[in-house]
Amino acid sequence: MTACAIEAAAGNDGAARPTKFMITANGAYAARLAGSGDALYAERWTLDGPEPYAVPLPLDQPEEPDTQVLPLADGRVLICRRVAGRQAFSLLYPTGPRTGELPLGAVGSGADGSGPVAELRLLPPSPDGTCAYATAVGPDTTELWLVAGGAFGPERVAEIKGACTGGVWLDRTGRMLALDRRLDDGPVKAVAVDLERGGEVTPLLQITEESDDRLLLADPDSGLLMIGSDAPSPGRERLGWGVLGSTRPVRFPECLRPVDADVTPFAVQPGQVLLPESCWVALRVDAGAGSWVGMWRPTSRRLLQLASPLGWLAGAGLWTPEAVLRLPYATDGVPCGLAGLEVPEEPPEPAPVVEVCRPVPLQQAPLTGASPRPGKAR
Structure with a gap:
């Protein structure tokens, strides 16, 4: 699984100041807005070669800070x-020394589509690598x-009642x-x-009926789900995990609630078929001292920092099936880099302390073609 980086730390350490970063589902390409100030442009990264490299995709006019970019599996970059x-x-693509641009159309409101539209947000790259969706x-x-x-x-493919956020492929x-x-x-x-x-x-x-329950990440191979919910602590979101289609409860490990820090999952180790408890999860740890990397899996019951x-x-980052975490980085000296972090050897673990919440209808029905009756949870 991959993720997008919306905010990146920058300071006096020589690090670049990127704004947005997205990685294709297969990990081959990435895209971001590069540059600074009023000189922003789309930039494509190639990640699946011997060494990562970046290709700038500037046009005659600079991009606005709220411009969104999304890489496709064929190397083109969708820009919104x-x-x-x-x-x-x-669609942007390199063509010799210039940038090629293929207009796709626009989305507006009203019967003829000419009116202003509410904020439209690109969803994470589709697993098929060719389609892109927005809400x-x-x-x-x-x-x-x-x-x-x-x-x-x-083209509009669905209209869903209520206000929707997030976006995770299952x-x-x-x-x-x-x-x-x-809803309401x-x-x-x-x-x-x-x-x-x-x-x-x-x-x-x-x-529970009253809790806010959000899906943050999902791994189709293992079925592991990373969930944000305030069920165990009303008013404060906790990070938990479950298994798609399972009747077991969501668990909220105490180690995923570090003192004076926030943790956000951004990548799950692929290839662990039917082994959700063995999947490594990468987390962004944010505290007063900055941001760093956390590693955790359900069987470890300990957050490695x-x-x-x-x-x-x-x-932003992605796991290899061999449990190597690849992290993109950019500095003044290395404008396009990819670091590999291996899972360190874990020390002996203390007895687990885990909070559980029931019931948990993580439905299997949507993935098998069955359609449960409205309002009935499994």
């Missing part, structure tokens, strides 16, 4: 810009758009998408959206 209140999409939250519903990979430019084909939905003034609950059945929505996660490389694009 706000133009006259609408969201316009193009636009309206007053009562959330629109799901296919903005790249379709036959006729951007399979390797790009069919099942998890979103965190809030109720709690946030993760739901599964089936893109092959017209955006059919089914419940995915509910720990390691120094991050200088200029780490905080919150």
Whole structure:
């Protein structure tokens, strides 16, 4: 699994100041806005070669700070810009010494699509590597758009009741998408959206009726889910883990609640088929002293904390199946780098202290084609 880095630390240590960073699901390419001040441009990173390298993709005019970028598996970069209140999409690619641009169309509101649209947010790269999706939250519903990979430019593929945030892929084909939905003034609950059945929505996660339950990461190979919920501590979100389709409760390890620090998962080790408790999870640890890397897996019951490389694009990285964590970084001297961190040898573990919450309907139905009755959780 991969993640995007939205904010990255920068200071007087020579580190670059990136704004956004996204990695393809297969780990081959990444993209970000590079540059500084009023001279921002899209930049593509190639990560699957002997050495990482970056290709700048500037155009005649600099990009705005709120421009969004998303890499595709073929090496092109999708770019989303706000133009006259609408969201316009193009594909960028290197062509000789210049940057090629293929306009895809724009998304607006109203019957003819010419009106201004609410903030539209690109979702994480699709597992198929060719399609790209975005959500636009309206007053009562959330629109799901296919903005790249379709036959006729951007097209609305689903309209979901409520306000949706998040966005986690549940399979390797790009069919099942998890979103965190809030209906009216109720709690946030993760739901599964089936893109092959017209955006059919089914419940995915509910720990208690009143708790906010969000899905942060999912690994399709093992079924491991990383969950944020305030069920064990109302008013404060805790980090827990569960297994997709399991009837076992979500667990909230005490080690994932360090004192005076916040932890955010950003990558799960792939290739651990049906072995969720053996999957390593990478976490971003944020505290007053800065940001660094955490490593944890359900069987270890201990959060390992390691120094991050200088200029780490905080919150971005990917695991290899062999449990090597690859972290992108950029400094004045190394504008495109990829550091590898191996899991250190773990010391003997103390007796576990784990909080559990029931019930936990982590539904298997959406991944098997079955459709449970509305409101009935498994």
